[in-house]
Amino acid sequence: MGRAIIIVLDSVGCGAAEDAGVYGDAGADTLGHIAQACAEGCGDRVGLREGSLRLPNLDRLGLGRAMQASTGHSSPGLGLGEPAGQWGYGVETSLGKDTPSGHWEIAGTPVQFKWGYFSQTMPAFPPEFTRALIAEGELPGILGDKHASGTAIIEEFGEEHLGDLKPICYTSADSVLQIAAHEHAFGLERLYALCKIARRLCDPLNIGRVIARPFVGRTSADFVRTAHRKDFAMPPPAGNLLERAALAGHEIICVGKIGDIFAHRHTGRELKGANNNDHVDLTLRALAEARDGALIFVNLVDFDTDFGHRRDVPGYAACLESFDARLPELTAAMRDEDFCIVTADHGNDPTWRGYDHTREHVPILSFGKGVAPGPIGRRETLADIAETIAQRLGLAAGAHGRSWLA
Structure with missing residues (x-):
């Protein structure tokens, strides 16, 4: 059976969704615009990084292919060779474009109600x-x-x-x-x-x-x-992947702010550090300790909090490259039957106006030693991620989404 790992690169979107205009985000493209800015020299910062966006390990899994499938065009610095992983992109169906909406849908329970929002006026609060x-x-x-x-x-x-x-x-x-x-x-x-x-x-x-x-x-x-x-x-909807895993007796380890996002319900052992590097370290620790059948759910938030909201292109690019450099460590720590999905919950285009999230497709890259590489296509809901993991772990199917595994 092996273990299942979900790694959410918070806000790393790959092109405007079809309903992006409803959210004022038509034309947003977090990864594509960062890649373009880097190719044009706008991603340089002395002492931090320079040149084209370099993500060889993510690209090897199919990131460039996923981005092209989402937007219809290639991005500078990202290749279109034959990937070693499964690649595609997901369409968020939840209402809203923030963290709970994306994560809850990744866990198999899309948000089907309308969130409340505070007024754009000053004062904003009732x-x-x-x-x-x-x-x-x-x-x-x-x-x-x-x-x-x-x-x-x-x-x-x-x-x-x-x-x-x-x-x-x-x-x-x-x-x-x-x-x-x-x-x-x-x-x-x-x-x-x-x-x-x-x-x-x-x-x-x-x-x-x-x-x-x-x-x-x-x-x-x-x-x-x-x-x-x-x-x-707010508490997450019933029937999500974490709940199903917990009720079936599987070990659950949540890294980063996953515990907070799911209101600490069915979140098992929670590991939390100060930044992405800490959370990669904690994920490696989880991989060293978790028993067969475990679900490891990881959020890496620095992309969003430190660079997306601050509209910092060089910082965001450097953060992506830093994670990419550590991906081989995570791959090496996986056992033969383990299965990992790298994805995102929404976009936060650092070249976009304002400082809010952007409504985008998200890349989906899955891999493991026994996983046949190739395209998984356009996934019509992020809940497909939960159902694919559920199939790998032998869990009951949820009410939304479908596995892309044969």
Whole structure:
């Protein structure tokens, strides 16, 4: 049977979806635009990287082919040779383009309800919500109360926050409330407690996530977010892959923020580090320890958080190349019967306007020593990933999607 591994490269989309225009994202292409920018010299940064995008290990699995199948054209630096893995692309059917929508669909349960969103106005939050948060959180007030980039709003309000300890509350185009506070002056546990209050207040509004965003530093010049981010998500739909695996008695190991995304339900042993490299290390640890039949579910978030939202093309390109360089370690740690899928949950095109996610197809690359390479085509839902894994692990089929394995 072997083990099954899902690695989600958070936000690494491969071309605008057919409904991208509904989301204001017609023409977005995270991977394609990064590759083009690098070929044109716009992906260079002194001391970080230079030249064309170099992803030889992902490309060997079929990334270039998957991108071409999605968009209809090739991308500079990515080849179209015969891949050693199975390759294709997936179409997200969930409503919304944020993290829970993508991950829940990858796990076999597409989002079929409408998320709640906060207003584009200033203030963004309903007054009754803000009053309740202030009262129940015993706060002197809040700062922000608008749509914003996380790093920009901390720079804008961080010094004021240190003076009055009002938390910085903001949102985005996603169904999310983010609360930033100084890890020491405000207190990490106090921030988490406030987010739990906010989670309860957000439930009637159908807001997908409340995210704690602790930061440190003394001035706007040196504020930096810490690794103690925590997501408080709505519970996932019943019947997802994690639930099926847990009920069947399979070992489950979740790496990165998977536990947060699935509200810690059926998430087994959770391993969490500070960045992508930590999470690759923890995945290698999981591969060394997990028994036969285990499900290992990994999220690598740096692409999205550190570079997509910040519209940082060189940083995003370097992050992709860094993961690509470590892929052989993961492959070497797999046993003969193991099966791995590398995919993404949405896009976050760093060349795009604004600072929000982009509605895109996602690459799907699958491999293992016993897996015959070749195209898996266009997958009409990301739930096909869950059903393919379910087949490999001998789990009952879910209500959505179908396996691409014979």
